[in-house]
Amino acid sequence: MxxxxxxxxxxxxxxxxxxxxxxxxxxxxxxxxxxxxxxxxxxxxxxxxxxxxxxxxxxxxxxxxxxxxxxxxxxxxxxxxxxxxxxxxGFDQTSLPEPTDQSVTVLSWNTLGTAVNPETIAKLALDSNADIVALPEAPRTHGDAVAGAMKAAGKPMGVYTQTFNSGGAISATTVLVSTRLGKYTQAASNGLGDQNTLVVPSVVLYPANGTGPTIIASHAVSPSKPQMHNWRDDLAWLAAQCDAENVIIAGDFNATLDSIAGMGIGPGATLGRCLDAGLATRSAALGTWPTKLPAFLGAPIDHVFATPVWNFTGMTVHSEFDEAGSDHRPITVRMVPATAD
CATH class of the missing domain: 1.20.1280 (Monooxygenase)
Known part of the structure; x- marks a missing residue:
């Protein structure tokens, strides 16, 4: 027996x-x-x-x-x-290659609201020569403070914020875009999932002259019991944004590559037509949350995705900011147009 x-x-x-x-x-x-x-x-x-x-x-x-x-x-x-x-x-943590005139560098950091000092964010953005800074949970005032510090250092940035007010709880996502990428127009959102994520906001930016990448700073709700349906809908909506030709999405997806398995369309794609920077650079096993665990034990839920018109040349998961205040690690990604690689 x-x-x-x-x-x-x-x-x-x-x-x-x-x-x-x-x-x-x-x-x-x-x-x-x-x-x-x-x-x-x-x-x-x-x-x-x-x-x-x-x-x-x-x-x-x-x-x-x-x-x-x-x-x-x-x-x-x-x-x-x-x-x-x-x-x-992969656990690759090699430094980003040197930027070029054609390269675009993306920084994504869930700042846990205002827990991370704006000067700290600005320093990392400047040190990595970031052109796009996606800040899930950061309010507009925080984005303005980061942009002010970057402008003072000679790198002017446009600031865009999407805010939701759900049941009295205010949530926000802010993204900064270098003026060298041109002017951008923020898409309107009704907060109903057909134009944005459902519970916590994402920011959608279109190039004003029609030339350049669509930029999305994403924040999908976490997969808790009461939010599972919304989480799945958020991921499906984000995947749909990757159906366009030229898209860069960065932020907190609250999902690993396992969760989005089957959502890719085309060779190597993981989210719609988008490819994952971590997988492309052999860094996808490094956890970005929580900072209380070593990166090799954590969950890689923060990502940068881009459509095939871009090639990723490097990615870094920054464990040196584990005591900065957020429970997420920042990631930096460098990419170049596929025709220039």
């Missing part, structure tokens, strides 16, 4: 680990518990390794040897599979 129950438990654990290792196999990548577990794939891998070591010690006890051995094999295979996925996605 004990052997039967042990075998049944081993099979159940194996099935659960298979689901969270490759959720698209079962079509479960956008269910709440699967999305939340797979987001922490690095931590999941570490837990499987720890369980494997523990089971090897338990296997010393003769009556438990068979059960412990079977479970150890399951943990070994799960750790191997998840570790392989992480290695494929």
């Amino acid at each position: 004990f052997k039967f129950l042990g075998a049944l438990l081993t099979l159940a654990v194996a099935l659960v680990l298979l689901i969270v290792t490759w959720p698209p196999l079962f079509g479960l990548q956008t269910t709440m518990w699967v999305a939340q577990v797979t987001a922490m794939r690095g931590l999941l891998t570490a837990c499987c390794i720890a369980a494997l070591v523990l089971l090897l010690f338990i296997g010393i006890i003769r009556p438990l040897r068979g059960f412990a051995g079977g479970m150890a094999i399951v943990m070994f295979l799960a750790a191997l599979a998840n570790g392989g996925i992480l290695l494929y996605r």
Whole structure:
């Protein structure tokens, strides 16, 4: 009887680990518990390794040897599979290549409202020569302060903010765009998901003269129990924005590559027609949230996407700002027009 129950438990654990290792196999990548577990794939891998070591010690006890051995094999295979996925996605942290006249640099940082000092944001933006600065959760006053510091350093930026007022709770997303990219017009939003994300706002900018990339600073709601439907709709809306030819989207997606599996259209695409900078530069396994965990254990939920008219040349996940006040790490991405690569 004990052997039967042990075998049944081993099979159940194996099935659960298979689901969270490759959720698209079962079509479960956008269910709440699967999305939340797979987001922490690095931590999941570490837990499987720890369980494997523990089971090897338990296997010393003769009556438990068979059960412990079977479970150890399951943990070994799960750790191997998840570790392989992480290695494929990459932990590359090489510096960005030098900017050129044609390159565009994007900085994305969920600032947790006003938790991060504007001078800190401006310094990173200036040091990385950022042309686009996406700041989910940052109010207009914060964006203006960042832009003021950048202008004083010789890099003028336009500031655009989208604000939602839902049930008395005000949320905002701000994006700064270098004047060297030209003038931009902010799209109107009704906050109903057909023109924006549903719960927390995104900013959509179109080039005023029709030449240049559409720029979107994104913020999808987190996949909590009461928000699952809105989260799925947010991701679908963001994917739809990538149907245009020339689009750059940066921000907090509250989703990993696992959650958006199957949403890409075309070779290498991960979100609509857009490609993911992290995957293209082998940095996609580095977690951007939460800052209390090392990057290799965290969730890569902040992204920069672009359509195939752009080639990514480098990406950095900045762990040096883990004490800056936000629970998200900033990321910087450099890209060049595909014809110039």
